[in-house]
Amino acid sequence: MATILLEEDGYTLCSQVICRQQQIKTLLCLFGQQQNMTPGSLFIYGHTGTGKSLVLQTVLTHYMLPHIHLNCIECSNPRFLFEHILNNLPLQEVTKNESDDPSTLMGIESDDDYIQCDNMTDFIKQLVSLVSDSPLKNKTLYIVLDKAERLRDTSANIIPVILRLQELSGLNICTILVSEIVWEKFRYGTGFYEPYCLHFPDYSRQELMEIMCLDAPATCEKDLYSLYVNIVLSVFHMVCRDLRELRHIARLNYPYYIEPVENNQVKPSDTKKLWRNIEPHLKKALTSVYLREVSSRQWELLQQAELTDTDSDISKAILSRSHVELPYYSKFLLIAAYLASYNPMKCDRRFFAKIPHGLLP
DSSP states (O other), X not given: OOOXXXXXXXXXXXXXXXXXXXXXXXXXXXHOSTTSOOOSEEEEEOOTTSSHHHHHHHHHHHTTOOEEEEEGGGOSSHHHHHHHHHHTOXXXXXXXXXXXXXHHHHOXXXXXXOOOOOSHHHHHHHHHHHHHTSGGGGSOEEEEEESGGGGGGSOTTHHHHHHTHHHHHOSOEEEEEEESXXXXXXXXXXXXXXXXXXXXXXXXXXXXXXXXXXXXOTTSOHHHXXXXXXXXXXXXXXXXXXXXXXXXXXXXXXXXXXXXXXTTSSOTTOHHHHHHHHHHHHHHHGGGTTOTTSOHHHHHHHHHHHHHOXXXXXXXXXXXXXXXXXXXXXXXXXXXXXXXXXXXXXXXXXXXXXXXXXXXO
């Protein structure tokens, strides 16, 4: 296995991205030095908001590792995938000062030199030709495919070939698939190449609190904001584990929490009064968790507008944003459930019970 990169740099990364020390150390062990051979493919999975893309991008950028990042949502067919990789190869040497510029690390597309490719055979041939004539031939090239579960909707041979790209091209290439679902959902057929799997677990409550406390305003004491974060987690942790959503909720309701302290109505040490003041606002925010279209503050404005003037512009504007459209196929499922609710019980037995047809009453 590749040797671990400089330990002091590893500690620096762990201080930049907290609560993900084990995953960072594992990536450093797998990546090694730029000229070392790496595993042909790596599968990183975990729920949304667990730091997968952040940790991976931080490690690749910190060590100036040649890489290409692609969001698979943009790839409706294999051609877009092939052309994006070929036209964004980092074929030039990158210095330390240039590493902060994403266009330097990932390449810049030019209309005049745009490479077209619509099949796997041409893709591998052009990839070998481009890399062999550049400084990349002595380094590891990392191809990061975010939202990799979208590749299951494309051609059936895309995922097997992507996983064996190092073997098929003979180059030092590491393909990294980043997904929110487990690897078993990708596996189908026989002879499927098994990548190295790295799991990013959900943050614990203590880890969430440690990360969210970093958002404390400069004018707020750390102990006071830590108490506020603890209150937010006590209300939302059972229904929401998404770090991004929890941080959004904390930022949204912080003015209500700090308002009585700034007005000298409540002392910062009086936790009971602070809780009574913020409790109704947090309970209202529970109705709009994950629904960024309408915040808890907008719900309050809507309620006030309904009491005063139902035809006001504020009421109409917020109502227009409060309608959440169901997904297309969810509508059919809802209609089917409604129609099925009118079927008698013996029809369910006739359709679903494992009983010979002639024995049914």
